[in-house]
């Protein structure tokens with residue numbers, strides 16, 4: 001395929017809504033591939049191994065890193081997280097766009113490696129810190145100390161907002177999803193302009209020249 005797959009990075013402080021938004025984007029567009037991360041964190045209730053994350057132990061995780069099998073990796077909230085390289089490279093060969101749910105460290109590493117591809121990075125902000133905490137509690141997945149730790153780290157994550165191409169305040173979920181779709185549609189047009197339109201434009205210009213040659 002001659003189309004270049006986009007690398008789409010979604011980051012936010014924990015609880016701002018990026019997993020929810022990522023899921024909605026995947027439901028909207030079945031051409032998009034989600035990069036399933038590996039992590040040493042324990043599964044939450046309802047999380048499926050191989051779907052939400054590849055759950056693993058730290059020895060295995062470090063082996064994968066040593067073998068160069070991680071496109072990027074980082075320690076977040078005391079656990080290791082990383083994006084396996086193989087599925088991303090396969091998606092790129094197929095010309096498919098890949099969506100990453102990673103923290104700011106992952107974002108920086110993907111931008112730096114980039115695999116020669118167009119990178120689109122999006123940072124999601126909560127409408128307020130009080131609403132962020134309310135969402136973490138309402139999610140009902142984490143113990144009080146885990147939530148406190150995530151709130152403490154939220155400002156560090158937010159401090160990296162300016163490194164991103166787009167910054168969205170996730171107040172109304174439908175509205176934020178609509179904005180994400182707009183971003184994806186526009187970035188795909190930009191990609192097609194760069195990679196797919198050259199021969200077409202060339203053919204238009206050649207047609208015109210042939211008409212000139214016939215004196216029309």
Ligand SMILES: Nc1nc2c(ncn2[C@@H]2O[C@H](COP(=O)(O)OP(=O)(O)O)[C@@H](O)[C@H]2O)c(=O)[nH]1
Pocket residue numbers: 011012013014015019037038041072073074076077081082083101102103105106107
């Ligand atoms: N660098 C990096 N960060 C990741 C990866 N997967 C998840 N994260 C980040 O790790 C943080 C914690 O993720 P998680 O434990 O699922 O908690 P949640 O964000 O509150 O749902 C989030 O900021 C994720 O974006 C990854 O593969 N690499």
Ligand SMILES: Nc1ncnc2c1ncn2[C@@H]1O[C@H](COP(=O)(O)OP(=O)(O)O)[C@@H](O)[C@H]1O
Pocket residue numbers: 012013014015016017018019020021135136138139170171172173174
């Ligand atoms: N715009 C929104 N308004 C209200 N609740 C939201 C919104 N976006 C997400 N949520 C809820 O907030 C909680 C945290 O969202 P989640 O997607 O798990 O965040 P993250 O992946 O960034 O940690 C979930 O319970 C989710 O349903």
